[in-house]
Amino acid sequence: MNPDLHATAEALDAADPLRPHRDLFVGARTPLVYFDGNSLGRPLAATVGRLERFVRDEWGGRLIRGWDESWMDLPFAIGDEIGRVALGAAPGQTVIGDSTTVMLYKLIRAAFDAQAARDPGRVEIVIGTDDFPTDRYIVEGIAAERGGRVHWIEVDRAEGVTTEQIAGAVGEKTAVVVVSHVAYRSAHLADARGITEVARAAGALTVWDLCHSAGAVPIHADRWGFDIAVGCTYKYLGGGPGSPAFAYVAHRHHETLVQPIPGWMGTADVFSMGPHHAPAAGMRRFLSGTPPILGMLAMEDTLALIGDVGIDAIREKSVELTTFALEVVDEELAPLGVHVASPADAAARGGHVTLGHPLMRQATAALWRHDVIPDYRDPEGLRIGLAPLSTSFTETLTGLLTVRDTLVRLTPTA
Numbered sequence: 001m002n003p004d005l006h007a008t009a010e011a012l013d014a015a016d017p018l019r020p021h022r023d024l025f026v027g028a029r030t031p032l033v034y035f036d037g038n039s040l041g042r043p044l045a046a047t048v049g050r051l052e053r054f055v056r057d058e059w060g061g062r063l064i065r066g067w068d069e070s071w072m073d074l075p076f077a078i079g080d081e082i083g084r085v086a087l088g089a090a091p092g093q094t095v096i097g098d099s100t101t102v103m104l105y106k107l108i109r110a111a112f113d114a115q116a117a118r119d120p121g122r123v124e125i126v127i128g129t130d131d132f133p134t135d136r137y138i139v140e141g142i143a144a145e146r147g148g149r150v151h152w153i154e155v156d157r158a159e160g161v162t163t164e165q166i167a168g169a170v171g172e173k174t175a176v177v178v179v180s181h182v183a184y185r186s187a188h189l190a191d192a193r194g195i196t197e198v199a200r201a202a203g204a205l206t207v208w209d210l211c212h213s214a215g216a217v218p219i220h221a222d223r224w225g226f227d228i229a230v231g232c233t234y235k236y237l238g239g240g241p242g243s244p245a246f247a248y249v250a251h252r253h254h255e256t257l258v259q260p261i262p263g264w265m266g267t268a269d270v271f272s273m274g275p276h277h278a279p280a281a282g283m284r285r286f287l288s289g290t291p292p293i294l295g296m297l298a299m300e301d302t303l304a305l306i307g308d309v310g311i312d313a314i315r316e317k318s319v320e321l322t323t324f325a326l327e328v329v330d331e332e333l334a335p336l337g338v339h340v341a342s343p344a345d346a347a348a349r350g351g352h353v354t355l356g357h358p359l360m361r362q363a364t365a366a367l368w369r370h371d372v373i374p375d376y377r378d379p380e381g382l383r384i385g386l387a388p389l390s391t392s393f394t395e396t397l398t399g400l401l402t403v404r405d406t407l408v409r410l411t412p413t414a
């Protein structure tokens, strides 16, 4: 092995301005290599105390009074904070709601219906063939439910949707375009501003899936003219397993979008218990039932950290981490037949890299047994997620060398 790689990793760690933040995370001082911060972020130590205090003092102490005192506002307060530190969104446009899947359904359907009401000829939803399953299934479901149809864009699995592809797909029949900012498989970083503009010029609304970009890649939702966006909070935003999604809806669409699950929490006067649903003004109208308060608490600590560090510094380290990882892959794994199924250009890549090899499924199971935790995505893809706030360069090198050794062990000798 190239001894320079160790020296490089150590030098990069020594020069890393984000290095001290790693120690704020639970478990970061153990030898475990965590390559899945793009799927479930590590918790911050501060969150342990926050959750305990909440159960004891707020839930246990305030009981139902907590709703009036602060919990009712939490989906909006935390939503605004996500908007501020991670989305480039002015207040009043971001809320914490249901799961990502449910939020996507509600908002894609609201967008489809608003478009159909404006122009019944707009019946198509544009989406890539390699988009995340939930996004594709929802789009198919809404098309079937509302008499629309899906316009599929054929997408290269090692790449992602390009602006040119979107330009070629949208037209006078397009109602909605659904795109992932960072592709879940390849980490391809879409041109969010360009795609939004192309879709708007064709009269379509765009719904962005920000799951793999929020907290890792700078987003300027307001400046780029986003219509609607939804994203997970348990990846780079530290919300914990199953924490609820955020949704962004630009001010200009609040009055025209009607979401399809009209529950009491989305009404103008929640406790009036009126005979019919009257949608609230602003982001409240996109809520349906009682907000999942416990699931929102953990992200407050991560959001504070992202706010302190700044998303640009996070992105800078993210690029350095993935660039270094690809250097190690080139020197140590490529000779074993490993190929990179992510964009080579750092500017077109999000926060993870995917490595292809026919033995990756078996390798993942073996790696987990050795406390190296990536995840696996068909076909033969090992996803290496490098969360900039909690991952070091030395950890990255150690993990990738373990991938190399595991593949060597698994490779049948002739």
Ligand SMILES: Cc1ncc(COP(=O)(O)O)c(C=O)c1O
Pocket: 099, 100, 101, 102, 132, 134, 135, 180, 184, 209, 211, 212, 232
């Ligand atoms: C890109 C993307 N979209 C949507 C989802 C669905 O999120 P949820 O399972 O929280 O509904 C995920 C989950 O990992 C995802 O990665």
